[in-house]
Amino acid sequence: MLTQDENTVGSASPEQLHASTIICTPVPDEDRICFWPLHFGTIPQWITLEPRIFAWMERFCENYTGGIWQFYTLSNGGAFMAPDVDEDGDEKWTLFNPMNGNGAEMSPEAAGIAVCLIAYSHHACRTECGAMTEHYYRLRDYALMHAECHAIMRTID
16 A cells, blocks of 8 residues: 555656655544545535445445445545555455446555546536546546556546
8 A cells, every 4th residue: 555655657856756746645533534524525415425436336346345445635635535455455356347348456545546536537527516626636646656557547447
């Protein structure tokens, strides 16, 4: 999992790398209650985002049966949620997108990013809300720098 860590791509100078670094930070348990209203509270129908993300995961992951999800914030202002990691941290999730026929195996964090991107995109279109579009692009910027970028993008493309 890429948390409190520098996640960068390409061959850039140290100054460019520092400028393009997006840091992912887990939300402490005591702050979970404020996560949605704090980051998405100005977006119409924001309260429907979490159950819609769960529904996308059910649609994309045949073996998904619910569970605990963790919340994350990004240093670029983004925020997302992802299924909790198993004890040994090597769990892989298989996602298949029936809308594009693509699938991939990925970590819980990457799976969360993929379904959040789909949910954010659909919510932005449904609500025609610029702030929701911004959330999509902030998370997409992180996904493009993620170690599992190809799996995420293959799934959502």
